Amino acid sequence: MQDIRLKDLTQRKVMYLICRGPWRQLPDMLVKLYEYVSKSGMETTGPPSGFYYNTPSEVGVHELSWEVFYPVKSETPEYFDDASRFGMRTIAGTRVAATIHKGSYRKAASSYERLQVWIKMQRLRVSGPAEEVYLTDISKANEEQQIEIRLPVCAV
Numbered sequence: 294m295q296d297i298r299l300k301d302l303t304q305r306k307v308m309y310l311i312c313r314g315p316w317r318q319l320p321d322m323l324v325k326l327y328e329y330v331s332k333s334g335m336e337t338t339g340p341p342s343g344f345y346y347n348t349p350s351e352v353g354v355h356e357l358s359w360e361v362f363y364p365v366k367s368e369t370p371e372y373f374d375d376a377s378r379f380g381m382r383t384i385a386g387t388r389v390a391a392t393i394h395k396g397s398y399r400k401a402a403s404s405y406e407r408l409q410v411w412i413k414m415q416r417l418r419v420s421g422p423a424e425e426v427y428l429t430d431i432s433k434a435n436e437e438q439q440i441e442i443r444l445p446v447c448a449v
Contacts, residue, residue: 297392297411299446304386307342308335309362311378315354319343319398320431322361329379330363339364345423389424389443390417397435398425404442412446421445 310326312318323341330337346358365381373380390412394404405423412419426441 297390297408300389300391300443302386302389302443305364305384306367306381307362307384308333308365308367308379308381309360311380312359312361313355314357316345316357316359316399319361323427323431326361326363326379329377330365335363335365335367335369337363338366340427342424342426345425387421387445388447390415390446391441391443393428394440394442395436395438397438398427398431398440400435401425401440401442405444408442408444412444415446416449417446418449419444420447 308326308330310322310329312322326341341361341363343359343361347356349357352358362384367381369381371380371382373382390408392404392408392411394401409419422445424443424445426443428439428441429437431438431440
C-alpha cells in the first residue's frame, strides 16, 4: 500500500455537470461538459474529475447520483441551471487519501478496497464522496487509463 498517500487539496473553482444513472455514461458526460466549458470560453486548469455520491450496492443503477467537473480559471459567480444541469461553484479544500488506479475506470473496485483498508489502518474515516481524477483520456485502451482515486478523510 505504498502507493497510497494523504494529500491536502486547496479550494478549487469548477464548472460541473450533474449526472444520474449508469456510470457507463461517463465518457459521453465528459465530452458534453468539455463542449460546454469550451463554448463558455473558460480555461481549464487541470484534468476532468467526478464526484460519486452513492454506489450500485446502495441504490439501483438508474438512481446513481454523480457529477463530472473541470477545474477552471474564472471570476464567474457561482450558479446552477436546472434545465441544463450545468453549473459553476467553488469546492472547499480538504484532506484526502489518494491512490492511482491503472486500468479501466470500470474495474476500479479493487483500488477502492485497498484505499478503504489503508484509511482504517491509519485510524481515519471517509468524510465525503469519492472523487476520481481522469489523468488520461478514458476512451484510451483500458490498460492505458490512469485515474487518481481520492477519498476525503478525517480523524475517527
